[in-house]
Amino acid sequence: MQTRLKRFRFERMLDLLLPLIAVVGALIIGAVILVLLDKNPLDAYQAMITGAFANKNGLADTLVKATPLLLVGLGIVIAFRASVINIGAEGQLIVGAMLTTYLALELGEALPGFVVIIICLLAGSFIGGVWAAIPGYLKARLGVNEILSTIMMNQIAIQISFFLLRGPMIDPAEIEAGTNIPHSARLPKATDLPRFTDVARWLGFPGSAKDLGLTGFSKELYGLLVEPTRLHTGLLIAIIMAILVYVFLWRTTIGYRIRAVGLNPSASRYAGIDVPGYTVLSMALSGAFAGLAGAVEILGLHHRMFEPLAVSAGYGFSGIVVALFGKLHPLGAIPSSLLFGGLLVGGDKMQRAVQVPQVLVTALLGLVVLFVVSSEIWSRRRASRRVSTQSIPETTS
Amino acid sequence: MAKNNLLPSGLPRIESMEMRGIVKRFPGVLANDHVDFDVKAGEIHALLGENGAGKSTLMKILYGLYQPNAGEILLNGQPIHIHSPADSIRYGIGMIHQHFMLVDSLTVAENVALGLKSSREPRLDLDRVTTRIRELSKNYGLQVDPDAYVSQLAVGQQQRVEIIKALYRGAALLVLDEPTAVLTPQEVDDLFAILRQMAQDGHALIFISHKLHEILDLTDRVTVLRDGKVIGTRLTAEVTKEDLARMMVGRDILLERVRPPATVGEVRLKLDRVTAVNDDGAPVLRNVSLEVRSSEIVGVAGVSGNGQRQLAEVIAGLWPVTEGRIFLEGREVTNLPPAEMLEAGLSYIPEERMHDGALKEFSVAENLILQDHIREPYSKGIFLDFRHIARHAQEMIRKFDIKTPSQETPLKNLSGGNIQKLILARELARKPRVLIAAQPTRGVDIGATEYIHNQLLQQRAEGLATLLISEDLDEIRALSDRIIVMFGGEIMGIVDNDQTTVEELGLMMAGEKKDLQSLGVAR
Numbered sequence: 043m044q045t046r047l048k049r050f051r052f053e054r055m056l057d058l059l060l061p062l063i064a065v066v067g068a069l070i071i072g073a074v075i076l077v078l079l080d081k082n083p084l085d086a087y088q089a090m091i092t093g094a095f096a097n098k099n100g101l102a103d104t105l106v107k108a109t110p111l112l113l114v115g116l117g118i119v120i121a122f123r124a125s126v127i128n129i130g131a132e133g134q135l136i137v138g139a140m141l142t143t144y145l146a147l148e149l150g151e152a153l154p155g156f157v158v159i160i161i162c163l164l165a166g167s168f169i170g171g172v173w174a175a176i177p178g179y180l181k182a183r184l185g186v187n188e189i190l191s192t193i194m195m196n197q198i199a200i201q202i203s204f205f206l207l208r209g210p211m212i213d214p215a216e217i218e219a220g221t222n223i224p225h226s227a228r229l230p231k232a233t234d235l236p237r238f239t240d241v242a243r244w245l246g247f248p249g250s251a252k253d254l255g256l257t258g259f260s261k262e263l264y265g266l267l268v269e270p271t272r273l274h275t276g277l278l279i280a281i282i283m284a285i286l287v288y289v290f291l292w293r294t295t296i297g298y299r300i301r302a303v304g305l306n307p308s309a310s311r312y313a314g315i316d317v318p319g320y321t322v323l324s325m326a327l328s329g330a331f332a333g334l335a336g337a338v339e340i341l342g343l344h345h346r347m348f349e350p351l352a353v354s355a356g357y358g359f360s361g362i363v364v365a366l367f368g369k370l371h372p373l374g375a376i377p378s379s380l381l382f383g384g385l386l387v388g389g390d391k392m393q394r395a396v397q398v399p400q401v402l403v404t405a406l407l408g409l410v411v412l413f414v415v416s417s418e419i420w421s422r423r424r425a426s427r428r429v430s431t432q433s434i435p436e437t438t439s
Numbered sequence: 440m441a442k443n444n445l446l447p448s449g450l451p452r453i454e455s456m457e458m459r460g461i462v463k464r465f466p467g468v469l470a471n472d473h474v475d476f477d478v479k480a481g482e483i484h485a486l487l488g489e490n491g492a493g494k495s496t497l498m499k500i501l502y503g504l505y506q507p508n509a510g511e512i513l514l515n516g517q518p519i520h521i522h523s524p525a526d527s528i529r530y531g532i533g534m535i536h537q538h539f540m541l542v543d544s545l546t547v548a549e550n551v552a553l554g555l556k557s558s559r560e561p562r563l564d565l566d567r568v569t570t571r572i573r574e575l576s577k578n579y580g581l582q583v584d585p586d587a588y589v590s591q592l593a594v595g596q597q598q599r600v601e602i603i604k605a606l607y608r609g610a611a612l613l614v615l616d617e618p619t620a621v622l623t624p625q626e627v628d629d630l631f632a633i634l635r636q637m638a639q640d641g642h643a644l645i646f647i648s649h650k651l652h653e654i655l656d657l658t659d660r661v662t663v664l665r666d667g668k669v670i671g672t673r674l675t676a677e678v679t680k681e682d683l684a685r686m687m688v689g690r691d692i693l694l695e696r697v698r699p700p701a702t703v704g705e706v707r708l709k710l711d712r713v714t715a716v717n718d719d720g721a722p723v724l725r726n727v728s729l730e731v732r733s734s735e736i737v738g739v740a741g742v743s744g745n746g747q748r749q750l751a752e753v754i755a756g757l758w759p760v761t762e763g764r765i766f767l768e769g770r771e772v773t774n775l776p777p778a779e780m781l782e783a784g785l786s787y788i789p790e791e792r793m794h795d796g797a798l799k800e801f802s803v804a805e806n807l808i809l810q811d812h813i814r815e816p817y818s819k820g821i822f823l824d825f826r827h828i829a830r831h832a833q834e835m836i837r838k839f840d841i842k843t844p845s846q847e848t849p850l851k852n853l854s855g856g857n858i859q860k861l862i863l864a865r866e867l868a869r870k871p872r873v874l875i876a877a878q879p880t881r882g883v884d885i886g887a888t889e890y891i892h893n894q895l896l897q898q899r900a901e902g903l904a905t906l907l908i909s910e911d912l913d914e915i916r917a918l919s920d921r922i923i924v925m926f927g928g929e930i931m932g933i934v935d936n937d938q939t940t941v942e943e944l945g946l947m948m949a950g951e952k953k954d955l956q957s958l959g960v961a962r
Contacts, residue, residue: 294821295813302809306798312757312789313809314778 057421061367064413065381072406079398086396093391094384098262100391102271106343108383110135110335112280114361115368115375116287117174117331122370123291124324125304126181130192131332132358133199134173136350138166138336140203143347144211146229146340155232162233163279163337170333171326173199178325182318188325196358203350211347225348235274235342242268274342280379283331287372300324332358360386363411366418385410444641446611447578452480452641453531453611454515456501461510463496463667470496471507472667478612483634483644485654485675488664489687489884490855494647497664498614502534503527533610535601537617541589548572548585551604568607575606580636593949594742595626602633612643619653621743624912624945631657649885650913651680651694663687688885696892696917699900703920704733706769707904708754708873713763715753723749724928726763731873731904736895738919738936739908742948746928747908748790751877754906755787756780768872781810784872788862788879790908792855796862799851803843804832806850807865831868839864840890856887863891867898874898877908892918912944926950 073083094104114131121128128134142162149158177191207224216223236244247268248254251261266273291297302310303320311317339353340346347353364382368374389403444452456478463471471493478484488494499505501512503521511518514530521527527534541550552568572585581599589597598618605613615634619627634657638644646658654661655675662672663686670686684692708731715724724746731737739747752758754765756777765773767783775783789795797806808817808828816827832846841860843853850858859879866874876895880888895905895918909915915922916936924931924947932953934943947953 293823293825295818295823296821298805298812298823302798302801305800306794308795309798309809311777312755312787312795314776314781316776316778 060417064417068409068413089395090388090392094388098265102273103387104383108379109276110357112379113335115364117328118365121328124300128328130195132354133196134170134329134332135336135354136199138170138333139340141169142166142337142340146233150230166337167330167334171330174329175326178322182321238273239270276338276342284372457513462508478643483658485658485661492664493667531611533605534614543590614645623948701734703735709766711764736905738915738922741925745925786866786871786874788876790877804846835864856883874905
């Protein structure tokens with residue numbers, strides 16, 4: 043009995059550590075590639091880690107990238123919990139960003155900034171939700187595979203954006219200059235999401251780490267929060283959302299139903315739950331978070347809309363990994379998004395430091411994804427084997 | 440008795456098969472703990488035990504599907520090693536599974552030839568197979584037409600095809616895993632006659648069942664397993680049902696159900712000429728009319744797959760009614776969605792409890808509020824109230840004797856009987872007006888069965904109208920006031936339980952319609 047308990051604890055530990063082991067495994071294989079390229083993997087990884095986490099600008103960039111990753115990841119968590127697969131977060135993020143840009147340009151001068159910001163955040167979520175609800179509805183009512191339909195919706199979003207950015211929404215300055223680069227005008231300043239430094243100044247913190255005589259990492263941390271960096275309050279929105287999603291999924295009747303539908307649609311139907319309705323709802327919520335990510339990226343970071351795939355930046359796909367890496371738990375997605383934000387930033391820094399091709403960074407991220415996903419499958423299979431062997435005497439006569 | 444050592448199939452007999460000290464461990468479970476078991480030529484040896492007692496594991500070891508951790512198997516005194524089903528077939532061991540392994544769209548001969556090497560590879564040699572089947576059916580008195588399509592055969596005949604298949608492959612020892620579960624009473628009698636004859640001819644037979652009267656009827660010896668251990672091996676002639684039940688469960692079990700007389704009340708559930716079709720448009724229910732009254736248990740008997748499941752589902756709002764009407768307490772509820780049926784006072788215990796009745800990843804507490812989580816006191820607004828949910832769970836666990844470490848335990852860690860008790864608790868806690876109980880004790884141990892039966896009778900005394908759907912005729916007979924027999928989606932007859940016989944029910948189960956004039960329900 044004692045050893046069984048120990049074994050159980052060990053397996054729980056292993057399940058929790060598995061994602062980290064997967065990352066280390068991916069880095070080891072990456073190291074092999076680096077050695078083959080005649081680069082010192084230790085130098086490369088050192089550049090990566092210090093680049094992403096060691097100073098205020100690196101940290102700020104990591105957090106800036108973690109923000110959309112977390113928001114998209116939260117949506118993916120909801121979808122997975124309802125047993126639908128949303129591969130369309132890219133498109134949902136893009137339509138969210140487009141509508142945000144449009145509204146901010148239209149209303150930015152007419153209304154107070156914070157009102158416009160709230161309208162834009164809500165509208166971005168709404169359109170993202172609609173964009174995802176369409177494949178959700180097709181799946182629930184007609185049985186259309188949501189993986190295919192969400193990918194197709196991505197293409198539609200991208201092409202519509204190009205059309206609008208080359209035509210109705212193009213920056214008038216571009217037409218004047220004759221360069222015709224497809225991007226929108228800069229949004230009114232009043233619609234910018236406050237940066238951390240703005241908030242700090244507003245709260246009356248001393249403007250720089252030097253004034254307080256801080257040194258080392260604490261200086262960088264203080265700098266991160268107070269000095270001018272790209273870090274904006276979208277991060278706070280994302281973290282609050284993570285907590286809200288947790289409460290929503292585990293403390294509300296709607297969350298209960300979403301999880302029930304995801305785990306066992308048949309038993310849910312028998313219990314009187316409207317399974318197709320909840321499928322559509324989960325998909326819509328999933329898309330709303332991607333749309334919100336789009337709105338936050340525009341208002342917090344880019345302040346204008348440009349090439350859609352550069353705005354979405356693959357977050358729609360990386361968000362899936364963030365969700366899986368976070369064990370499909372909204373709070374787990376927080377550290378998970380930090381890690382992947384760090385990998386993205388650190389990868390860039392590594393590329394510059396040891397002069398490896400850009401594709402190697404992409405390959406490294408791909409390896410991490412591969413390891414994480416397969417470790418996830420492995421641990422799930424182990425779990426089911428655990429259950430099935432335990433229940434052998436139960437289910438057979 | 441065969442004078443020489445050959446069986447009617449022309450093959451040598453297995454004089455004895457002995458399993459000695461078999462140990463089989465699964466992570467965390469000792470499925471077989473030094474099990475000794477043997478069978479001799481000419482003998483029918485019953486293997487009896489609750490779910491999880493280790494019967495299946497033992498037989499899978501004999502059939503080469505599992506390797507034991509310790510112990511040996513002796514055939515005619517010689518130790519043998521069985522690494523795969525192919526090995527076991529070569530040694531002359533055959534297995535008849537509870538679910539037939541036949542291809543419906545092929546003939547009997549084709550089914551028998553399936554998977555065997557033909558004498559004229561790569562071409563089939565069905566003629567030789569057909570001749571051999573004729574020979575075997577003659578020698579064994581098994582009437583099977585080799586050219587008939589399996590889809591045209593009745594269930595009892597399909598089972599004979601399985602037996603022929605095993606004999607064709609040279610089985611001298613046959614393992615029959617719950618062979619009567621799918622048969623009508625008459626088919627059971629026929630099967631027993633065949634099995635007795637086979638034993639007399641020198642076959643060794645292992646008969647797995649949990650129906651005690653069948654074991655007393657048919658077998659020579661009986662071995663009882665409990666928690667992976669042999670509790671005892673007895674001569675069947677020297678034991679009673681009560682002895683066997685006690686050996687199985689480890690305590691005294693009341694096998695007889697006391698169904699006190701009850702005065703039935705108003706009509707709670709009424710079906711008026713209900714017809715339903717499947718996806719292909721073929722009818723699965725035809726003109727089904729019935730009534731269930733307050734303080735009444737109406738049993739629905741029938742061989743599996745004759746519309747019982749659809750009957751339950753049309754009432755629960757899960758399967759659309761194409762014609763006819765359904766009334767709950769006088770109100771028409773035809774084709775209302777499941778949520779509204781639940782609201783109207785219907786509770787439903789589905790036959791596939793893990794698939795349709797509960798979520799194995801959810802905790803005990805969460806499973807107990809599957810329908811009612813949107814109601815007070817389990818939630819206020821959209822927020823769940825965990826204090827009330829936990830209190831409710833504790834109350835149910837206590838009241839319905841659900842054995843679980845805590846209310847937070849995931850359901851998958853509970854035994855089948857306890858999961859069924861949980862579903863029963865949940866459905867009864869809703870204070871239903873009508874209960875549909877489909878196979879409420881299938882795969883449930885005797886102790887839990889006793890409990891569930893008593894609960895159903897208790898609810899009957901308190902006025903509940905219950906439609907009990909079961910393939911276990913003993914269960915139907917023990918609990919029902921009236922019995923409906925279904926065949927091919929139609930009602931063959933509605934009879935008073937106290938005025939019918941197993942023979943009459945058996946005939947109806949086989950598709951013989953009872954004189955319509957004498958049906959218990961008007962119109």
